[in-house]
Amino acid sequence: MSPSRTCSWLIVLSVLLVCTTANGDRLKVGYYDKTCPDVQQIVQSVMAFRVGRDQSVAPAVLRLFFHDCFVDGCDGSVLLDETPFFESEKDATPNANSLHGFDVIDEIKSYVEHACPATVSCADILALASRDAVALLGGPSWKVQLGRKDSRVANRTGAEYGLPAPNSTLAELINLFKQYDLDARDMAALSGAHTIGTARCHHYRDRVYGYNGEGGADIDPSFAELRRQTCQSAYDAPAPFDEQTPMRFDNAYYRDLVGRRGLLTSDQALYGYGGPLDHLVKMYSTNGEAFAKDFAKAIVKMGKIPPPHGMQGEIRLSCSKINR
Known part of the structure; x- marks a missing residue:
């Protein structure tokens, strides 16, 4: 093969690799170290201020991240x-009428744009804000890739059918998480987000x-009666997932599951069927x-979780x- 033809094949191969590399494959810690070195400090500062004023901001932002990633990957859609x-x-x-925290992400984005115009994606801002949401309520921190x-597009149909439902069975949950290469242990741990x-x-x-x-x-009678009283006050009356420490990121959620006091059907589905998952929930508790x-x-x-193959991002x- 001639040098020119070899070069042509290398160019084609390089283009294919760029086109087929998904978000998840090229992520790295420190991605903005040179282009926007203050981004993590900016995100943390805004989150600390907003959560300090209203703790419900933290679970709202964390939920946004989950609902983003489970529909066409973590792409800010x-x-x-x-x-x-x-x-x-x-x-x-x-x-609809249940996702909140959009204004927090918008506020962070405005500060980041001022510091580093057209550099940091909204998807990355949401990932960082979610880490800080957990840490600010006493949970763990981690290095965000x-x-x-x-x-450049949203997927309404994917959001209708691709998210865990409040009444999902254990089999449905396992199959849904498996689609994203998340195993049963990942599912059990991530479900702990409902501790807030x-x-x-x-x-x-x-x-x-x-x-x-x-x-x-599969429900504690006194807990069922307590929550029925809550429902009697209003059809959309809110109740905490964790009634003991509703705004502290701890393991009380799992203690509730062991006590048959999980709020949603999909929560309690993690415990009570025997086998490894029961042992895992008990261990977390x-x-x-x-x-x-x-x-x-x-x-x-x-x-x-990557976006669909061939998605053009910005x-x-x-x-x-x-962007226009």
């Missing part, structure tokens, strides 16, 4: 407003009422350090709309 060309993921059934690009935040009555109503109005065999370690490891893994100047 959940942050996009609707346009004439695509429907917003914000308006999908699992997200960066280098994501922002999607709240859910509305229409999400846990079926669990606490059951078929006979008194809950089922007594060993907070093990849970923290596994959660940090699993969320780094989740943060590498660095959005505004997180709610694509």
